[in-house]
Amino acid sequence: MKFMKSKEAVSPVIAVILMVAITVVLAATVYVWVSGFSGQGKQAANMSCSRISSTAGGNFTVVSADSGLNWNGFVITFTGAAAGTAPTGTIDAGDMIPYTAASGTACTITIKQTSTNTLVYQNSWTQ
Numbered sequence: 001m002k003f004m005k006s007k008e009a010v011s012p013v014i015a016v017i018l019m020v021a022i023t024v025v026l027a028a029t030v031y032v033w034v035s036g037f038s039g040q041g042k043q044a045a046n047m048s049c050s051r052i053s054s055t056a057g058g059n060f061t062v063v064s065a066d067s068g069l070n071w072n073g074f075v076i077t078f079t080g081a082a083a084g085t086a087p088t089g090t091i092d093a094g095d096m097i098p099y100t101a102a103s104g105t106a107c108t109i110t111i112k113q114t115s116t117n118t119l120v121y122q123n124s125w126t127q
Contacts, residue, residue, distance in 0.1 A: 044118035045069050047091070047111065051123060057081070057100035060109060060123070065091045073114055080107035081127070101127040 010018075047065040052058050069091040076086055076097060084098030101107050104127065111121040 044116050045074075045113050045120050047120045049097070049111075049121055049123070051125065053125075053127060055103060057084070057098065057127075060097040060099070062091060062093055062095040062097075064093055071095075074120065075112045075114055077110045077112070078107065079110075080105045081109070103127055 045066050047069070048063045049060045050063050051060050071087050071089060071091055074091075076083060078099055081099040081101035084100065086097060087095045097109070099107070099109070106124070106126050108122065108124040110119065112118065113120050
């Protein structure tokens with residue numbers, strides 16, 4: 001069997017196009033493979049509350065919340081108001097978060113989910 005003894009090879013333009021195509025396909029494959037590692041992560045909880053106030057304070061009442069949430073997974077912070085006894089156990093509609101504040105005080109409540117460090121609820125008001 002005789003081999004061709006030609007000195008012709010692939011043209012430099014075709015070689016560059018092939019190298020670029022192989023690089024793009026390889027980069028796309030690695031991107032898809034690596035993006036599979038990130039996953040979706042944890043989603044922030046949904047919660048809504050309403051405020052009922054009186055002269056020296058009031059309550060924030062949970063109107064709705066995702067099912068299966070527990071109060072020990074949240075941090076409740078008041079600014080300008082003093083928190084009462086926070087609820088415990090499972091979060092249900094009707095749970096109350098009491099507070100006390102002097103009349104005319106600017107107040108804010110912040111509820112953060114500790115596992116995702118995300119703000120779930122915030123409300124500002126003047127007592």
